[in-house]
Amino acid sequence: MRAGTLETLARFSVMSRLRKHENSTLFAKMRVYDGESLKESDPKARSVQEYKDAAGVDEGMDGVSTRFAFKVLASTFNHDTTEVGADAVHLMYVLEQAIRREQLADETEKRYLEFIKADLAPRYAEFIGNEIQKAYLESYSDYGQNLFDRYVDYADAWIEDQDFKDPDTGQLMNRELLNQELTKIEKPAGIANPKDFRNEVVKFSLRSRAHNNGKNPSWTSYEKVRDVIEKRIFSQVEDLLPVISFGSKKDGETEKKHGEFVERMVERGYTERQVRRLVEWYMRVKQAG
């Protein structure tokens, strides 16, 4: 997991060098300096020029040096006793140790440790959570497709204001009930305007069906939909814990799925030891938070 490791470290280095802005978080400032546009996600974010004007001429003249960062990286790579490799969990641990050893001024040390705790770790948890879910998800792609097909049918009926008859059970659903079911799927993703979203998804599916012999598109082919479905599947993290966690499994089925999950993570470029460590770390963070 080199890239995530390097990015975590680079984020730390840059944050230690930035001046605080009165009305905006340091993390937002760092991202704006990196050329991201935060207009939509963070109304408090400023432009590069505004940040620079407020920071004065001495920004970038202190903070951790590139040499310090590279030394941390070197010991991260050699942290594991059996393999030379780096992941962000190790990095954050090594970084913390290095900061303490550095014997900085109390305030600086506190500030640096806070970067790790408040910004880097939660963000990395989010990222690695995503990775884990995706690796886990591929074995559940049938489930995802089913969920998606059903969502399209419900939404279509809801838009047309028709009752919907479930083809399997024969149960008749009225508009009220349809709305309930749809909301259940949308809620974890925080869809703000369900009416527009339902229209959008149905239109997308119909267009795709027209080109595709009447078949619904794959649920992964539309980023927004995928996001919603994934959020729905993983709205309860507990669902996923038995499969991803290392340790004795209660049945062969789960065992097999776990094996497949690890295999897919390895395909994504992690070593097996890293998978184990990252999963354990992720579960700890999730349970703590």
Next chain:
Amino acid sequence: MYNDSLFNAFARSFEARSQTDMSMAEYLESCRSDPMRYANAAERLLAAIGEPQMIDTAKDPRLGRIFLNRTIRSYPAFAGFYGMEDTIERLVGFFRHAAQGLEERKQILYLLGPVGGGKSSLAERIKALMEIHPIYVLKAGDELSPVFESPLGLFDPEQLGPMIEEKYGIPRRRLSGLMSPWAYKRLESFGGDISQFRVARIQPSRLRQIAVAKTEPGDENNQDISSLVGKVDIRKLETYAQNDPDAYSYSGGLNRANQGVLEFVEMFKAPIKMLHPLLTATQEGNYIGTENIGAIPFTGIILAHSNEAEWQSFKTNKNNEAFIDRICVIKVPYCLRVAEEQKIYEKLIQTSELAAAPCAPARWKRWPASR
């Protein structure tokens, strides 16, 4: 076969770097068609840096936000210095102004920045660029000028300037009228016949300290200005008088870096008395040795660097005013962009054994924006 070609390649590159001779007349003739023959250090450096690539940041959303849609210059000669566009632009600007003969020509270039921010790497790159274009050095018999002076120093701009400008197309401001005591002694023994001088074309070299020199602050107690301006070689006093130019050992940093670049590492760690020769060397283009044998010319660039704490304590001392006015400070801050900082680490890893360490998914998707 492979080995053979290696030896040949080595011989070829050695030959390309070895010096070649020409007569004074040939040199002056060639100046007409090739201004690089009398170019000063800043001009040669600029030529080595080359033309920038213009990047219109308005066309790239990310760069546009960072650089406010300005058109920025990117110099291939400074590739690998990530996130330092502003610093490099100012640096090249300094050389450009120096090459145009503006005030920067007389200033000490001073890189100011935090530790590990890339000051030394920048200085190394500048010295490497200095090695690209050859310099032309006065030669008498088999002897190269010990201070690598330009042949043009022989000519007095007042008397011969117009004539040289007309005959050889060398602008008058190129003539300093300053020859070294060494050259003056030779000129006297030639009875004023400059055709007996020859001109050598030599390649600046960090390794041999030709036109590229480095001075470091040493022990407070025994370091004196001789590490900059050279000193009398006492073994030669047996045959020469103490004020004879030939009894002088031209081994100081300013001696070796004439027509090139002198790097002064951690300049403000050195005692202030050591720095005074730098003032006259840059302002007037000459300095005095430890023994008064006459003014020694200097036309190079002085490049100094140190970190902020030393600069601050130097700056607050009122006594140093004269010095501060003659310094051009260029700030070299840390990289403040995550993506570029990451590239720095990648570069560092590439040069180590870690390059092969496991990990690295091939496709790297950026982290999710925080929701």
